[in-house]
Amino acid sequence: AQSVTQLGSHVSVSEGALVLLRCNYSSSVPPYLFWYVQYPNQGLQLLLKYTSAATLVKGINGFEAEFKKSETSFHLTKPSAHMSDAAEYFCAVVHPSGGGADGLTFGKGTHLIIQP
């Protein structure tokens, strides 16, 4: 079984500062990893995904994440925060075999606050 730990339920950064949201996973085999963003009263929007190709993954809205097998991490970063980045961010993992029939396993989420 796999699991995801997101360190920090709330992260606050100033507008223009670096955004770093942490995600560590536990899995018996290298998993596929995803970051989703959720704005208030909305569903989840995919930011980026890692599926065993390049370890540095670029996503939408200037976000990127690096898969580090030795650290079992998949941290999300953005060089310069915008006010519109304020939202809930979820890291998710899925076992690559079985066609995803086990579903995504999500972390508890990190609420990103952008200070003006």
Add this chain to the structure above:
Amino acid sequence: ETGVTQSPTHLIKTRGQQVTLRCSSQSGHNTVSWYQQALGQGPQFIFQYYREEENGRGNFPPRFSGLQFPNYSSELNVNALELDDSALYLCASSTRTSGSVDTQYFGPGTRLTVL
């Protein structure tokens, strides 16, 4: 291209009642997964449907059941509602191909309140 849609957007029920939530998958997708997101938590996997059959299930009791139709749309049914069933229910569609895991695209969700 039409995205994932869900209905209704909000629903209020009382304990013991039954509820049906609906989901239309994104064009070209053949797989639907359902998730429950309690307030302040990450989504939890309920089950997945592929080719009109349940082919994966999370840790949810049998009173959570579903259907998938030939057009790949899906329903989530919950019987004997409990207060703890109050949550945002998310549907996600994807394309299942042999030996790979496709990205799941989520709908806006249905907010269920059980009184």
